[in-house]
Amino acid sequence: MAEQEQQTVGQKEKEPDWSEYRGVMIVVEQRYGKAKAVSWQLLGKGRELADKLETKLYALVIGHEVEHLAKEAGYYGADEVYLCDAPELKDYRTRPYSRVCLKVIHQVKPEIVLFGATGTGRDLAGAIATHLPTGLTADTTELDVEPPPSRLLLASRPAFSEKMMATILCKRYRPQMATARAGVFQALPRDESREVPIIRVENEMKEEEIAARVLEFISETGKVNLEEAEIIVAGGRGLGGPEAFGMLKELADALGGVVGASRAAVDAGWISHDHQVGQTGHTVRPKLYFAIGISGAVQHTVGMSNSEVIVAINKDENAPIFHIAHYGIVGDLFKIVPAITEAVKKKRGLPFGPELTTTGGNRA
Amino acid sequence: MHIVVCIKQVPDSREIRIDPKTNTLIRQGVPSIVNFYDKHGLEEALRIKDELGARVTVITMGPPPAEKALKECISLGADEGVLVTDRAFAGADTLATSYVLAKAIRKAEETWGSVDIVFCGKQTLDGDTGQVGPGIACRLDLEQLTYVGKVRKVDPQARRITVERHLEDGIEVVETSMPVLVTALKELNKIRRASLPGMIRAARYKPVVWTTADFPDLDRSQIGLKGSPTIVGKTWVPEVRKVDGERITGDTPQQIAEQLVERLWSGDLSTRLGWN
Numbered sequence: 177m178a179e180q181e182q183q184t185v186g187q188k189e190k191e192p193d194w195s196e197y198r199g200v201m202i203v204v205e206q207r208y209g210k211a212k213a214v215s216w217q218l219l220g221k222g223r224e225l226a227d228k229l230e231t232k233l234y235a236l237v238i239g240h241e242v243e244h245l246a247k248e249a250g251y252y253g254a255d256e257v258y259l260c261d262a263p264e265l266k267d268y269r270t271r272p273y274s275r276v277c278l279k280v281i282h283q284v285k286p287e288i289v290l291f292g293a294t295g296t297g298r299d300l301a302g303a304i305a306t307h308l309p310t311g312l313t314a315d316t317t318e319l320d321v322e323p324p325p326s327r328l329l330l331a332s333r334p335a336f337s338e339k340m341m342a343t344i345l346c347k348r349y350r351p352q353m354a355t356a357r358a359g360v361f362q363a364l365p366r367d368e369s370r371e372v373p374i375i376r377v378e379n380e381m382k383e384e385e386i387a388a389r390v391l392e393f394i395s396e397t398g399k400v401n402l403e404e405a406e407i408i409v410a411g412g413r414g415l416g417g418p419e420a421f422g423m424l425k426e427l428a429d430a431l432g433g434v435v436g437a438s439r440a441a442v443d444a445g446w447i448s449h450d451h452q453v454g455q456t457g458h459t460v461r462p463k464l465y466f467a468i469g470i471s472g473a474v475q476h477t478v479g480m481s482n483s484e485v486i487v488a489i490n491k492d493e494n495a496p497i498f499h500i501a502h503y504g505i506v507g508d509l510f511k512i513v514p515a516i517t518e519a520v521k522k523k524r525g526l527p528f529g530p531e532l533t534t535t536g537g538n539r540a
Numbered sequence: 541m542h543i544v545v546c547i548k549q550v551p552d553s554r555e556i557r558i559d560p561k562t563n564t565l566i567r568q569g570v571p572s573i574v575n576f577y578d579k580h581g582l583e584e585a586l587r588i589k590d591e592l593g594a595r596v597t598v599i600t601m602g603p604p605p606a607e608k609a610l611k612e613c614i615s616l617g618a619d620e621g622v623l624v625t626d627r628a629f630a631g632a633d634t635l636a637t638s639y640v641l642a643k644a645i646r647k648a649e650e651t652w653g654s655v656d657i658v659f660c661g662k663q664t665l666d667g668d669t670g671q672v673g674p675g676i677a678c679r680l681d682l683e684q685l686t687y688v689g690k691v692r693k694v695d696p697q698a699r700r701i702t703v704e705r706h707l708e709d710g711i712e713v714v715e716t717s718m719p720v721l722v723t724a725l726k727e728l729n730k731i732r733r734a735s736l737p738g739m740i741r742a743a744r745y746k747p748v749v750w751t752t753a754d755f756p757d758l759d760r761s762q763i764g765l766k767g768s769p770t771i772v773g774k775t776w777v778p779e780v781r782k783v784d785g786e787r788i789t790g791d792t793p794q795q796i797a798e799q800l801v802e803r804l805w806s807g808d809l810s811t812r813l814g815w816n
Binding site for chain 1: 553556557558565633634635638663666668669670671673674675677678679683684685686687702705706707708709710711712713714715716717768769770771772773774775776777778780781782783784785786787788789792793794796797798800801803804805809812813814815
């Protein structure tokens with residue numbers, strides 16, 4: 177019946193029969209044997225989609241000495257895990273990784289394949305979608321499926337600088353593929369009782385057939401990881417300059433969180449792009465989000481409105497950010513933020529640094 | 541060496557507004573610009589040309605007004621600009637776009653010599669997918685280096701290239717063989733200004749125009765709307781859930797701060813965050 181419906185889309189040729197394509201597959205991303213959080217988040221979402229489709233959830237783990245990740249994938253919700261473990265796959269390289277992915281996709285025939293919308297995920301998905309060929313939706317923030325018999329993936333993503341959302345459909349090809357943003361979906365609680373079958377896959381390419389060499393990886397450990405942060409203290413245009421981010425950093429440190437920023441602050445050059453929330457920046461859902469001197473344009477709020485508790489501090493009482501804030505404070509952020517830092521330190525019994533007063537006084 | 545740069549003329553999405561009554565995009569009066577990631581790709585091609593000598597061909601697929609974007613590239617120092625245009629190409633998604641651009645790059649090779657490097661922007665401002673670059677690499681069987689923030693070395697003799705890929709968790713230094721497709725980040729370089737001779741050349745320059753008729757072996761089922769597996773279903777303006785929570789007031793910043801802290805510690809949030 178699904179096939180009949182598809183014919184009415186306006187295709188003259190007879191639609192291929194996609195009924196052997198079943199299941200949802202998540203391609204797990206890792207570096208040095210450590211999985212990216214987005215992979216487990218996608219397994220959480222994938223579980224929901226697979227249940228709705230009454231089908232299986234697969235994970236595909238590729239790398240070297242990554243068997244433990246295959247087990248982890250089961251703990252996070254996969255029903256079956258495909259594992260390709262070989263020395264040639266230690267570093268991500270497009271050709272050998274895409275060969276493995278293509279082989280598994282041809283073998284398993286999943287109806288949906290999802291990747292993290294990371295540099296690596298997008299690199300890999302773009303290559304695979306062209307090879308297959310099939311449709312690929314980039315950078316999705318909402319994923320749903322139409323129940324059987326349609327089984328269509330509804331892949332939604334922000335468009336036009338996050339001013340709109342659009343649902344992208346892929347009716348005529350299988351698998352339906354998408355990359356999805358980190359920090360948007362929630363991982364299931366890790367369940368060690370879930371022991372699932374692990375199916376080993378042979379690596380396809382020998383080292384001498386691979387042109388690319390990863391010479392070095394310069395890890396940026398100091399880089400903020402907004403997507404995985406539980407507490408974010410973000411600043412915007414109202415900060416008036418780069419100096420005030422020092423004040424935010426102190427509050428973030430007192431709370432045990434990290435510093436974020438609106439696009440306005442990043443564009444002004446006050447703080448680097450990896451701190452940006454919303455609009456081509458990060459989508460975050462921390463437990464606690466401070467929006468300080470951020471007016472709350474939709475480009476920013478779509479990136480953070482799913483935070484559990486939002487505190488907004490702004491001198492403009494009509495700033496739209498207050499609509500989505502659980503606690504709103506109207507006033508001078510340069511006085512209020514240091515006071516909150518102090519109160520938090522007092523509450524947590526943390527030592528008071530002398531820098532507190534000086535930072536507060538810098539701007540006054 | 542022959543370097544091809546793929547560019548796209550895009551509406552400046554930062555200028556696009558939403559009509560609050562109809563919830564549709566207001567495109568009127570929105571300026572068209574060369575997708576700026578693509579311009580960083582062009583700049584890198586021109587730097588390689590300055591240093592090692594190369595022919596730089598710029599290719600765009602789009603409607604006739606995209607000629608303007610090509611002229612801008614000529615003014616910066618590109619040797620040729622090719623406009624690939626035909627109504628049949630309209631409505632293409634990334635898969636169909638990469639098909640046509642791959643055909644155009646093949647034709648550019650027949651016309652001006654085999655290609656060593658293809659530059660694309662990391663993504664476009666309007667599509668935001670970053671999928672066309674890998675699509676072209678796949679179709680032309682090129683090596684693929686995405687999200688490149690620095691080109692460390694191009695060795696035309698050994699036919700090797702070394703770059704820095706900027707990823708979320710760090711910088712990956714990769715070396716591979718040419719021909720290669722590179723997608724550019726804005727960290728890659730600083731874009732030059734057009735020179736006066738460049739501007740004069742651009743003013744007189746007539747871009748090369750290729751239509752479906754110029755590609756005799758084109759598979760019609762792979763172009764335009766028909767060759768595009770993805771379609772746009774519904775679109776909507778994201779509604780941010782309104783909470784309109786509690787306003788915290790007080791006579792002094794200290795009072796306000798203490799009240800806030802009290803609220804934050806009142807539920808189970810503080811326990812779940814591991815606060816003492």
